[in-house]
Amino acid sequence: MDNLDFNQHTSNQYNAELEDIRNALLKMGGMVEKQLKKSIQAMLQNNEKMADKVIKKDLGINAMEVKIDEECTQIIAKRQPAASDLRLIYAIIKCITDLERIGDEAEKIAKNAKFLISEGYSCEYYKSFENLSKLVIENLSQTLNSLARLDAEEALIIAKKDEIIDFEFEKLNNDIILHMSNNPHELEKTVRLSWSAKALEKIGDHTTNICEYIIYLVKGKDIRHLDIDTIEEEYF
Amino acid sequence: MDNLDFNQHTSNQYNAELEDIRNALLKMGGMVEKQLKKSIQAMLQNNEKMADKVIKKDLGINAMEVKIDEECTQIIAKRQPAASDLRLIYAIIKCITDLERIGDEAEKIAKNAKFLISEGYSCEYYKSFENLSKLVIENLSQTLNSLARLDAEEALIIAKKDEIIDFEFEKLNNDIILHMSNNPHELEKTVRLSWSAKALEKIGDHTTNICEYIIYLVKGKDIRHLDIDTIEEEYF
Numbered sequence: 001m002d003n004l005d006f007n008q009h010t011s012n013q014y015n016a017e018l019e020d021i022r023n024a025l026l027k028m029g030g031m032v033e034k035q036l037k038k039s040i041q042a043m044l045q046n047n048e049k050m051a052d053k054v055i056k057k058d059l060g061i062n063a064m065e066v067k068i069d070e071e072c073t074q075i076i077a078k079r080q081p082a083a084s085d086l087r088l089i090y091a092i093i094k095c096i097t098d099l100e101r102i103g104d105e106a107e108k109i110a111k112n113a114k115f116l117i118s119e120g121y122s123c124e125y126y127k128s129f130e131n132l133s134k135l136v137i138e139n140l141s142q143t144l145n146s147l148a149r150l151d152a153e154e155a156l157i158i159a160k161k162d163e164i165i166d167f168e169f170e171k172l173n174n175d176i177i178l179h180m181s182n183n184p185h186e187l188e189k190t191v192r193l194s195w196s197a198k199a200l201e202k203i204g205d206h207t208t209n210i211c212e213y214i215i216y217l218v219k220g221k222d223i224r225h226l227d228i229d230t231i232e233e234e235y236f
Numbered sequence: 237m238d239n240l241d242f243n244q245h246t247s248n249q250y251n252a253e254l255e256d257i258r259n260a261l262l263k264m265g266g267m268v269e270k271q272l273k274k275s276i277q278a279m280l281q282n283n284e285k286m287a288d289k290v291i292k293k294d295l296g297i298n299a300m301e302v303k304i305d306e307e308c309t310q311i312i313a314k315r316q317p318a319a320s321d322l323r324l325i326y327a328i329i330k331c332i333t334d335l336e337r338i339g340d341e342a343e344k345i346a347k348n349a350k351f352l353i354s355e356g357y358s359c360e361y362y363k364s365f366e367n368l369s370k371l372v373i374e375n376l377s378q379t380l381n382s383l384a385r386l387d388a389e390e391a392l393i394i395a396k397k398d399e400i401i402d403f404e405f406e407k408l409n410n411d412i413i414l415h416m417s418n419n420p421h422e423l424e425k426t427v428r429l430s431w432s433a434k435a436l437e438k439i440g441d442h443t444t445n446i447c448e449y450i451i452y453l454v455k456g457k458d459i460r461h462l463d464i465d466t467i468e469e470e471y472f
Contacts, residue, residue, distance in 0.1 A: 062461035070458065073326055080316035090309055090329075097333055177427055184420045191413055191430075222306065225298035 004084050004150060004218060014079050018088065021071050025092050025099075028064045029144040032099045035061065035106040036140065036203065040133045043113035043196065044126060051117070054110035061103040065096045084217075091217035095147070098206040098213075102140070105199040105206070112192040112199075121189040125179065128172045129197060135165050136200045140207050147210065152218035159211035160228055165204035172197050240320050240386060240454060250315050254324065257307050261328050261335075264300045265380040268335045271297065271342040272376065272439065276369045279349035279432065280362060287353070290346035297339040301332045320453075327453035331383070334442040334449075338376070341435040341442070348428040348435075357425040361415065364408045365433060371401050372436045376443050383446065388454035395447035396464055401440035408433050 006018050035054055042051035072089050075081060081089055116122075139158055146154040176194045180187055212224050223231055242254050271290050278286035308325050311317060317325055352358075375394055382390040412430045416423055448460050459467055 059461070066458050066460055069326075073322060076312060076326075077318050077322055082313050086309060086313055090305075090312075093326075093329060094333070097330070177424055180416065180427075181420045181423045184417045187417045188413055191416075194427075222302050224302055225295070 006085065006088060017071075017075055017079070018085065021068065021075065021092060022088070024064070024068050024071065025095060026144065026148055028061065028068065028096060028099050029147060031057075031061055031064070032103045032106070033137070033140055033144060035103055036109075037137060039106040039109040039113060040130070040137075042110055043116060044130055046117050046122075048114060048117050051110040051113045055107055055114075058103050058107040061100060065100040068092065068096050084220075087217050087220060091213040094213045095210050098209045102203050102206045105203045108199045109196045112196045115192050116189060119189050121186070121193075123179065123186075123190070123193070125172065125175055125193065128168075128175065129193065129200075132165070132168050132172055132197065132200050135161075135168060136203050136207070139165065139204060143207050143210050143214070147214055150214070150218050152215045155211040155214035155218075156228075156231065159208045159215075162204050162208045165201060169197060169201040169204075242321065242324060253307075253311055253315070254321065257304065257311065257328060258324070260300070260304050260307065261331060262380065262384055264297065264304065264332060264335050265383060267293075267297055267300070268339045268342070269373070269376055269380060271339055272345075273373060275342040275345040275349060276366070276373075278346055279352060280366055282353050282358075284350055284353050287346040287349045291343055291350075294339050294343040297336060301336040304328065304332050320456075323453050323456060327449040330449045331446050334445045338439050338442045341439050344435045345432045348432045351428050352425060355425050357422070357429075359415065359422075359426070359429070361408065361411055361429065364404075364411065365429065365436075368401070368404050368408055368433065368436050371397075371404060372439050372443070375401065375440060379443050379446050379450070383450055386450070386454050388451045391447040391450035391454075392464075392467065395444045395451075398440050398444045401437060405433060405437040405440075 006015070006022070009015050009018075035057060038050055039054045041047065042054060072093050075089060079085070139161055142158050143155065146152075146158065173194060176190060176197065180190045180194075183190065209224075212222075216222050242251070242258070245251050245254075271293060274286055275290045277283065278290060308329050311325060315321070375397055378394050379391065382388075382394065409430060412426060412433065416426045416430075419426065445460075448458075452458050
């Protein structure tokens with residue numbers, strides 16, 4: 001298949017446009033990653049101001065999605081990209097949707113954090129929540145690294161790790177349900193904690209989607225909805 | 237702005253390709269709508285076999301997403317679409333992501349239904365759940381109609397109705413949490429009911445996204461993340 005030759009065009013202007021749009025994607029990824037970290041920090045450190053900042057900042061991420069989408073359509077219309085350029089544009093169009101939705105989930109965690117802080121709530125499962133959040137943040141950070149480096153092998157490894165996140169989420173979720181049964185008086189608060197755990201699991205799914213788009217971009221193969229454990233031999 | 241002239245190309249083959257891809261999108265929409273209806277029917281009628289069918293059929297929807305995406309990239313590469321053709325392709329690329337995720341949510345409802353059926357569970361909130369599901373199905377059906385007719389005015393009306401879905405979801409969710417407090421012994425089952433309610437609310441959000449893409453396709457304006465109540469005057 002064709003090589004990844006984003007910077008090999010005779011038009012310097014076209015090169016600059018592709019470079020700009022890649023940078024915008026990576027910048028959006030960095031913003032979303034920060035939002036996620038801060039939403040969790042806000043919850044674990046009872047920092048209401050930080051939660052407010054995350055909620056406010058989500059607007060900036062939404063605006064970024066719209067802007068990048070616009071730039072992508074302009075490049076398609078003006079430059080008629082083919083081969084790896086087209087895959088790059090296509091992958092960007094898909095990735096920003098998932099990034100924006102990771103931003104939405106971070107905002108949800110921040111909103112739940114505000115509620116939990118206002119109720120003065122904390123419980124023994126905050127530690128498990130923190131552990132789950134570390135896995136999710138690590139996967140997202142590594143995904144953004146392989147997006148920057150266009151490293152499909154790394155993206156596949158990360159995508160496979162989503163299984164661990166799902167497993168840890170299930171475990172935490174079962175604990176939380178048990179805790180609800182035993183402490184019905186604090187149910188409303190525990191429900192919020194479970195929503196935030198669910199948001200983490202959802203972020204894991206969006207991160208996996210991004211990994212799949214990286215593989216599509218680099219390898220030209222669409223591995224979505226395939227059994228990820230069998231992919232190595234077939235595609236790499 | 238340019239008119240919507242998808243069938244005005246000198247190449248008959250190109251016309252046929254755009255028509256095919258529009259039809260594929262509408263077919264996928266119809267499949268997803270059916271999945272949603274059946275997942276709810278399975279739950280309300282204790283029909284485990286139907287739930288199984290929904291879960292199995294989700295694979296077909298996933299495959300359709302991949303196939304349409306592939307066709308879109310081929311059209312971009314071969315035909316270098318501009319103006320309204322490009323908006324059509326762009327809207328399709330975006331819509332199928334939301335349709336596929338509506339399919340995922342329907343699958344979740346079917347999985348929860350299986351659990352609830354196996355536990356022989358039913359409760360007084362099934363009626364409110366059914367009412368919420370009717371609103372969600374109606375919005376999705378109407379959205380698919382306006383997608384078929386390219387009716388942006390109708391799409392805006394539907395998008396505005398998502399507020400009602402959110403309101404009804406909140407009401408049901410509060411009822412469910414109260415029910416949990418009062419009946420801690422059936423908590424595991426009630427949690428599943430709340431997950432299915434959450435899935436309905438999520439489907440409402442995805443439906444709104446599709447409405448926004450219809451408006452973008454027809455009017456050429458990106459209204460995502462704007463305050464939807466103020467849009468009428470500005471854009472129509």
